[in-house]
Amino acid sequence: MKTAGLLLACVLFCLPLAAVSAGPPSDGTPGIVDLTPTERAAWTPKNVLVGVSGMFGGWNYWYADRVIHVETVPPDADLGLYYLRQNFQKRFVQAQAPATVKLPPRADTTPKDAVKFHATANGYLAQDLSFGSREVPDRVTITLHALPNSLVFVGQTSFAGRTSITLRTTEQPEARLTKSARMNGFTIALSKTAMKLDGKVSGSGTRLKSIDATQVGEDAVVRVETDAPDVEVRSKQTFDPVSSNYVSVFDLVRPGTVAPSDAEIRAAVESIPYAPNAECDARFAAVLRARLGDSMIADAFRPSGEIADLYRREAMLRLGRFKQGTVRTEAGETLHTGSPLELALAMQSAGTVDGYLSLLGALARTESSPVESLRTLVAPQMSAAEFAPVFEAAEAARSGCHR
Secondary structure, eight states: HHHHHHHHHHHHHHHHHHHHHSOOOOSSSSEEEEOOOSOOOOOHHHHHHHHHHIIIIHHHHHHSSSSEEEEEESSSSEEEEEEETTTEEEEEEEEEESSEEOOOGGGEEEEEEEEEEOOOTTOOOOOOEEEEEEGGOOOEEOOBBBOOEEEEEEEEEEEEEEEEEEEEESOOOOOEEEEOOSSSEEEETTTTEEEEOOOOOOBBBTTTTEEEEEEEEEEEEEEEEETTTEEEEEEEEEETTTTTTTEEEEEEEEOOOOOOOOHHHHHHHTTTTTOOOHHHHHHHHHHHHHHHHHHHHHHSSSSSHHHHHHHHHHHHHHHHHTTTEEEEBTSSOOOTSSSSHHHHHHHHHHHGGGTTHHHHHHHHHHHHTTTHHHHHHHTTTOHHHHHHHHHHHHHHHHHHHHO
């Protein structure tokens, strides 16, 4: 009887303690995130053992308020804090790292309670970390890992009545194209891709009103606004072995537009009013090479899948027809355009082929926007605003030669 009386006394002693600890705590110090559930844990016979443990030195472990510190690498990540009981969400709070989080006393938890931390930051993979509610350490550090892919270039070009949007990534992208419900246009979402662009994305052209890019969590998102809701989008992807980039091209065309045939491209290039003039061609080319640099011009002539690739190749073939199927480089090398291998070599060094840049200039002047067309042909990586003075300087050199 005496033993039973002591046990009953312990139970009575524990009951008020459990009731007090289960009450929701106040908000506390400003800046502290309260993750205490609004519903108290159900009482079980195990609370008796908790009470006994509290009487023999375990008071602070079971009944003291708990405050933990959550930090992330990199800092300032967004946090989603979850308190779960038997896999049901009892509380959810959003915060920003570093955060100080208040948890309920262990006496007011069950062995099945859990605390989950969800951390996100632009340019990084989301990371989850979970603990049993009673085992959460005083300091939690969540290390985020960089996204596996990077978007390193977004460009826009216009030529031959169509606009092309070019994306370059370091790994093969997983792209999702979605029509926009709020405006004429669409979005391109690249999954698990970080934006690593040198500057702000902008531009306009045929069928294109505006373009911009932003990071949304783990995705790089490119938003494209078109001039009409019925614009067709045709995409293709290639690999550039020189830069080790994956190149994705999205062409904007009118519904039902058919790609020009080789014969149509040849006829268009043949109709260009151009005749070789060593002095004038050299002046025009010298300005472009001085303003753009040989590296930028060489990058422009690497195949990307755009329609401009076909016109560049046909322009080299026409240049060869002026001299029995040969072209000559600045280094004095003669290449036969009738040979696929030598034609490929001529395209690789096209910036130094006599007369080639001047012929591209003549081709651009047949388009509705010569400035945009020449930028597409020789400097697609450069913005329209940056290229405008380059075009003016090259045209001034050509005009001065012909006077």
